Amino acid sequence: MAIKTVLRMGDPRLLEKAVPVAVFATPELHALLQDMRDTMAALNGAGLAAPQIGVGLQVVIFGVDANPRYPEAGPVPHTVLINPVLTPLGKEMEAGWEGCLSIPGLRGLVPRYKQLCYQGFDQFGNPIDRTVSGFHARVVQHECDHLQGILYPMRIGDMSRFGFVEELFPDNPPVAE
Numbered sequence: 001m002a003i004k005t006v007l008r009m010g011d012p013r014l015l016e017k018a019v020p021v022a023v024f025a026t027p028e029l030h031a032l033l034q035d036m037r038d039t040m041a042a043l044n045g046a047g048l049a050a051p052q053i054g055v056g057l058q059v060v061i062f063g064v065d066a067n068p069r070y071p072e073a074g075p076v077p078h079t080v081l082i083n084p085v086l087t088p089l090g091k092e093m094e095a096g097w098e099g100c101l102s103i104p105g106l107r108g109l110v111p112r113y114k115q116l117c118y119q120g121f122d123q124f125g126n127p128i129d130r131t132v133s134g135f136h137a138r139v140v141q142h143e144c145d146h147l148q149g150i151l152y153p154m155r156i157g158d159m160s161r162f163g164f165v166e167e168l169f170p171d172n173p174p175v176a177e
Contacts, residue, residue, distance in 0.1 A: 003042045004035050004053040006101045014102060015149040018051050018058045020083045024125035029059075033080055033123055036061050045101050046076070047139050049146030052102050058083045060143035064135075073135040081128060084120035084144050088113040089131065096138055098152045099165075107168055109161035110152050112141045 007014050021029065032055060040048040040061060047062030063078030093111040100106075115133040118140050122128055132140065142152060156162050 002035050002038060004039045006039065006043065006048075006052050007054055009100075009103045009151055009153075011102075013054055013056070014051060014146070014151060016051065016056055017149050018049075018056045018147040020058050021121075024082070024121065024123060029123055032057070032059065033061065040101075043101050046073070047143040048101065049143050051146050051149075058147050060084065060140075060147065062139045062143050064139070076136045076139055079128070080123050081118065081140070081143075082121045082123065084118055084140075084147070086141065086144055087117045087119075089115040089117060094134075094138075096135075098138070098142060100142070100152055102146075102151065103153070105164055106153075106162065107165050108153055108156045108163075109158065110138075110142075110155050111157065112138045112155075116140070118144075 023029075032050060036048050036050065036053065036059070039045075039053060046064050047060060050057045050059040060081050061079065062076060062081070064073055064076040090113075092114045094114040095109050095111050097107050098110045114137065115131070116137050117129070117131045119127070119129045145152065145155070153162060
């Protein structure tokens with residue numbers, strides 16, 4: 001379909017709460033998902049939320065086989081998740097470096113729940129119910145935050161751990177956004 005422009009931090013649309021999808025398996029929903037896949041692939045993203053391309057619906061996609069932006073990450077199955085509900089499994093948090101296609105060139109150390117269950121639907125309205133941990137759990141939380149108008153810097157506790165990739169990792173910078 002098309003590679004869409006990703007909204008950048010500062011655009012007020014990124015701070016809005018997304019609305020639930022009411023009807024599944026429509027041509028419009030399939031077109032949105034294809035645009036999201038094309039955009040995510042073109043930018044080497046691990047995930048993308050519909051609000052990042054200016055669509056205020058509760059739709060996220062994610063998935064990683066091998067990604068130059070996250071060379072240490074394990075695989076995450078390619079998933080369409082609509083109207084998600086996240087339930088932390090325990091209180092244990094884990095800090096990890098995150099980037100975002102809406103905040104290019106920057107990284108931050110973000111605490112996230114280590115393990116969670118996520119539920120929702122695929123594009124056809126079929127239920128999804130998974131228990132995940134590690135990088136998979138991090139990606140889901142990051143993308144679903146976009147549906148609540150939350151960008152990862154809002155979750156950083158120590159702003160000295162937020163900055164440009166080249167400055168934070170001068171000897172071994174990860175591939176930038």
